[in-house]
Amino acid sequence: MNTNINFAGIKMKNPVTVASGTFGYGREYEDFIDLNKLGAIITKGTSLKPRSGNKAPRVCETSSGMLNSIGLQNPGIEYFAKIDLPYLKRFDTKIIVNACGSTVEEYVELCKILNTLDIDGVELNLSCPNVKAGCLAFGTTYEGVKNVTSQVRKVLDKPLIVKLTPNVTDITQTAKGAEDAGADAISAINTLLGMKIDINKRTPILANNTGGLSGPAIKPVAVRCVYQIAKTVKIPVMGLGGIMNGEDAIEFMIAGATTVSIGAGNFVDPECSIKTIQEIEKYMQKHQIEDINSIIGSIKMN
Amino acid sequence: MKYQEECELLEKSALKNDIFKFKIKTEKIAKEAKAGQFLEIRVSKEVEPFLRRPISIYSIEKDCIEFIFQVKGKGTEILAQKQIGDKINILGPLGNGTFNIKEYNTVAIIGGGIGIFPLYEAVKQLKGKAKINTYLGFRNKEYVTNEQEFKELSDKLIITTDDGSYGEKGFAIDFLKKDEKPDIIMACGPMPMLKAIKKYAEEEKIICQISLEERMGCGLGACLGCAVRKAGSTDDNPDYWHVCKAGPVFYSTNVEI
Ligand SMILES: Cc1cc2nc3c(=O)[nH]c(=O)nc-3n(C[C@H](O)[C@H](O)[C@H](O)COP(=O)(O)OP(=O)(O)OC[C@H]3O[C@@H](n4cnc5c(N)ncnc54)[C@H](O)[C@@H]3O)c2cc1C
Ligand SMILES: Cc1cc2nc3c(=O)[nH]c(=O)nc-3n(C[C@H](O)[C@H](O)[C@H](O)COP(=O)(O)O)c2cc1C
Ligand code: FES
Numbered sequence: 166m167n168t169n170i171n172f173a174g175i176k177m178k179n180p181v182t183v184a185s186g187t188f189g190y191g192r193e194y195e196d197f198i199d200l201n202k203l204g205a206i207i208t209k210g211t212s213l214k215p216r217s218g219n220k221a222p223r224v225c226e227t228s229s230g231m232l233n234s235i236g237l238q239n240p241g242i243e244y245f246a247k248i249d250l251p252y253l254k255r256f257d258t259k260i261i262v263n264a265c266g267s268t269v270e271e272y273v274e275l276c277k278i279l280n281t282l283d284i285d286g287v288e289l290n291l292s293c294p295n296v297k298a299g300c301l302a303f304g305t306t307y308e309g310v311k312n313v314t315s316q317v318r319k320v321l322d323k324p325l326i327v328k329l330t331p332n333v334t335d336i337t338q339t340a341k342g343a344e345d346a347g348a349d350a351i352s353a354i355n356t357l358l359g360m361k362i363d364i365n366k367r368t369p370i371l372a373n374n375t376g377g378l379s380g381p382a383i384k385p386v387a388v389r390c391v392y393q394i395a396k397t398v399k400i401p402v403m404g405l406g407g408i409m410n411g412e413d414a415i416e417f418m419i420a421g422a423t424t425v426s427i428g429a430g431n432f433v434d435p436e437c438s439i440k441t442i443q444e445i446e447k448y449m450q451k452h453q454i455e456d457i458n459s460i461i462g463s464i465k466m467n
Numbered sequence: 468m469k470y471q472e473e474c475e476l477l478e479k480s481a482l483k484n485d486i487f488k489f490k491i492k493t494e495k496i497a498k499e500a501k502a503g504q505f506l507e508i509r510v511s512k513e514v515e516p517f518l519r520r521p522i523s524i525y526s527i528e529k530d531c532i533e534f535i536f537q538v539k540g541k542g543t544e545i546l547a548q549k550q551i552g553d554k555i556n557i558l559g560p561l562g563n564g565t566f567n568i569k570e571y572n573t574v575a576i577i578g579g580g581i582g583i584f585p586l587y588e589a590v591k592q593l594k595g596k597a598k599i600n601t602y603l604g605f606r607n608k609e610y611v612t613n614e615q616e617f618k619e620l621s622d623k624l625i626i627t628t629d630d631g632s633y634g635e636k637g638f639a640i641d642f643l644k645k646d647e648k649p650d651i652i653m654a655c656g657p658m659p660m661l662k663a664i665k666k667y668a669e670e671e672k673i674i675c676q677i678s679l680e681e682r683m684g685c686g687l688g689a690c691l692g693c694a695v696r697k698a699g700s701t702d703d704n705p706d707y708w709h710v711c712k713a714g715p716v717f718y719s720t721n722v723e724i
Contacts, residue, residue: 189689196469209691217705224684224692229514231684238691238707370682381514409514432518432685433509435471435558 166449167456168442170204172424173324173349173401175259175285177204180457181414181442184405184428185210185263185288185328186235190249191256197435202442204424205259208245210290212265213275215241219295220372225361230380230407231429232359234295234373237265242278250282259285261326265293269303269313276321286323289314289348291339292330292355294377304330310342318347326350326403329394331383332358336390337397344398351394352403352426354387380429381407388420395421395462409437411444421462469561469687470495473554477531482612485538486581487547488525489555493532496559500527502588503565503678503716506534507686509556510545520546521683523585523655523715524560532559535584535613561686564716566653566676571597575649576621577639577664579604579656583613585678585715589653590620598622600646604639604660608632640664648673653716658724665719675719681710688712696723 168179182205188194191206200206218238225232240248245262253260262279264287266272272289279287291304291313303309314327327343329336331354340351356377361370369375387406395402404422407429408414414425430437445457454460470493478490496506507519520542526533538547549555566589574597578586583603593599601621605611607630618624625642626634635642640663643652648671654664655678668675684690693710698721700706708714708722 187685187690189687189691193685193687193689197471217700217707218691218694220705221692221694221707222682223694224682224690226516226518228517230517233684233690233692235691238694380517429517429684432690433514435685435687 166446167458168446170424170457172403173286173326175205175261175324177259177424179204179442179445180418180424181438181445182207182261182403182424182426183431183438184426185290187428187431190245191253194431194435198439200256200258202439203258205261205285206253207261207288207426208249208263209239210237210263210265210293211239211242211245212237213242213271215239215244222370222372225370225376227359227361227378228382230378230382232361232371232376232378233356234371234376236295236373237293242275246278246282250284254283261286261288263288263290263328265290267296269316272313273316273320276317280321280323284323286326287321288326288328288352289317290328290355292328294330294332294356294358294375295373301330301332304339305333307338307342310339311346314343314346314348324349326352328352328355330355331386331390337393340394340398344400348400350401350403351398352405353390353394354383354406357383357386379406381409383407384413388416391417391422392420392464408441409433411441411448414441414445415448415460418460419462419464421464423461468499469558471556471558472496474557476549476551476553476555479549479551482535483610486535486612487538488533488535489549490531490533491555491557492530493557494530496557497527497530497532500524500532500560501565502568502592503585504560504562505585505715506532506557506559507561507683508546510542516542516545518684519558519686521680521686521711523678525584525587526591527588537581558686561711562715563712564714566716567651568592569596571650573598573600573647573649575643575646575652576601577643577652577654577656579639579660580606580610582656582678583617585655586653587613587616590617594620597650600643600649601625602627602639602643604628604656605633640667650674651676654678662724665724668719676716677719678716679710679714679722679724683711686711697721698723
C-alpha cells in the first residue's frame with residue numbers, strides 16, 4: 166500500500182498535514198502525537214516582524230465550529246529561524262512556513278529570508294480575515310493574487326503554495342491568479358468571515374467583532390471550493406476546512422485535493438491528524454486501493 | 468507531560484441544583500497535576516458542542532481527580548447528564564502557571580462564587596506549611612458551598628455574602644484587609660473581585676497570585692486564543708500572555724486585567 170505523495174515537489178509520507186494557526190510550531194502537540202508521522206507541519210502565520218495580535222476574546226464556539234480573530238500573533242521570522250525551526254528539524258516530517266505580510270514588499274522581504282532557511286515550502290497566506298492591512302486585501306482578486314505571488318516567486322526557489330480565501334464570488338479566479346504567477350500549489354480554504362452576537366449584551370462576542378469561521382460547519386463550502394479549483398488549474402491543491410477524520414479527508418481527495426490539512430480538529434482531539442492517517446489507510450484496505458494517488462480527483466459527477 | 472485520557476466517572480454529587488462535583492479515575496493526569504491547573508473536557512463525541520470545556524482541578528488524589536462545575540450553557544448541561552461508570556474524554560493537566568506551594572508565615576486564600584474551586588487543592592497542599600486564612604464570598608445564602616471542606620484545612624475561615632444572608636455581610640476582600648498582612652494572596656473569582664484584590668495587593672506590596680479565565684480554543688498554547696494583556700504593555704503596543712500556557716495562575720503584577 167502506498168501513501169507517499171509528491172505535493173508540488175514536497176515528498177510527503179502521507180497526505181495529512183496540520184493547518185496553519187492550529188498547531189503552533191509543533192511543540193504543543195508533542196506530548197500527544199508522534200510528529201514524525203505527519204505528512205507535513207504548517208506553521209502559524211509568520212511575519213517579518215513580531216505581531217502581538219488582537220484583543221481577547223479571540224475565539225468563540227459556533228454551531229459545529231468556531232470563530233477566531235487571533236490577528237496573526239507571532240514571534241516574527243528571526244525568532245522562528247533561531248528557536249522554532251531547530252526544534253522542528255528534529256522530526257522526520259516536512260516543514261511548510263505560512264507567510265503573511267501587510268504589504269507586497271513585506272511578503273517579498275520575508276520570502277527572501279525563507280528562501281535561505283532549511284524548510285520544505287512556503288504557504289503564502291493571502292486569506293487571513295482578521296488583520297486590517299494585507300493578507301485578504303491581496304487575496305480577493307485575480308490581479309491581486311497574481312501580483313503578490315509573482316513578486317514572491319522572483320525571490321523564492323522553494324515550493325510555493327498560495328492559500329486562498331473562500332470570501333470571494335469566484336475562487337477559480339484567484340486560483341488562476343496564483344497559477345499564472347507561477348505558484349506550485351494552492352491550499353484552500355482559509356476561514357469564512359463570520360460573527361456571533363451575545364443576545365443579552367447585544368454585542369459581538371469577539372473583541373474584533375468579526376472572525377474567521379472554521380470546523381465542520383464550513384466543510385461543504387471547502388469541498389466545493391477544492392473541486393472547482395482542481396478542475397480549473399493544473400497545479401495540485403491542498404484541501405482543508407472542517408476535516409475531523411479519515412472519511413472527511415478522503416472526501417476532499419476525491420474532490421481533487423492532493424493533500425489535506427487538519428485545523429480546528431486538532432483542538433477537539435490532539436490526535437486527530439494521526440487518527441486521520443490511520444483511517445485513510447483503513448479506507449484504502451477496505452476498498453483495495455493500492456496507491457493513495459489513485460483517488461485524487463476521482464469524483465464522478467452526476 | 469500532558470495526556471488525553473478516557474476517565475471513568477466514579478462519583479457524582481449535586482452540591483446545588485446546578486453545581487456538580489465529579490470524581491474521575493485517571494491513571495496519568497492525577498500523577499502530574501499541580502494546584503491551579505485545569506482540564507479540557509470533551510463533553511460529547513459529536514461535533515456539537517464543538518470545543519472542549521475548560522474546568523479547574525478541585526482536588527488531586529492518588530489516581531483520581533475531582534472537579535466541580537456549574538451548569539452554564541449546553542456544554543456543562545451535557546456534562547451534568549453523565550452517569551457513574553461513563554467514560555469522559557479529558558486533556559490534562561493543563562497550564563504552567565500554578566499556585567506557589569511552599570512554606571509561608573501566613574497565606575490569604577480568597578475566592579468568589581464558583582471561583583473558590585481552583586483554590587481547594589492549594590489549601591490542601593499548604594496545610595502544615597503556613598497559617599491559612601481563607602475568605603470566601605458568595606452572592607447570598609443559597610450560593611454558599613464547600614464551607615466544611617475549606618473550614619477543615621483553614622486556620623481561619625470567613626464566609627461573606629453580598630446581602631448578609633449568611634456569614635458576614637460584605638465583600639470577602641474587606642475582611643482580608645482587616646486582618647494581619649499575609650506573605651501571599653492566592654485568589655480566584657469574578658473579574659471585579661480580582662481587580663480589587665490586585666489593586667490592594669500592589670498597594671500593600673503583598674505578593675499575589677490570581678487564577679484567570681478566558682475563552683479557549685485548544686487549551687494547549689497552540690491557537691493563541693486565550694490572550695490576556697501583559698503588564699506594562701500599552702494600547703498602541705499591546706503584548707499578551709496566554710491563559711492556558713502562562714496561566715491560568717498569574718502573579719498579579721505580570722498581567723493587566
Ligand atoms: C481555566 C478555566 C478554568 C475554569 N474552571 C471552572 C470550574 O472549575 N468550574 C466551573 O464551573 N467553571 C469553570 N470555568 C468556566 C467554564 O469553562 C465555563 O463555564 C464553561 O466553559 C461554559 O460552557 P457551557 O457550554 O456550559 O456554556 P456556553 O455558554 O454554551 O459555552 C459556549 C462557549 O463559551 C465558552 N465559555 C463560556 N463561559 C466561559 C468562561 N467563563 N470561561 C471560558 N470559556 C467560557 C465555552 O467553553 C464554550 O466554548 C473555567 C474556565 C477556565 C478558562
Ligand atoms: C485559531 C486559528 C488560527 C489560524 N491561524 C491561521 C494563520 O495564521 N494562517 C493561515 O493561513 N490560516 C490560519 N487559520 C486557518 C486554518 O489554517 C484553516 O485554513 C481553517 O481553520 C479551516 O480549516 P479547519 O476547518 O480544519 O479549521 C487559523 C485557524 C484557526 C482556527
Ligand atoms: S486556548 Fe489555545 S492558546 Fe490558549
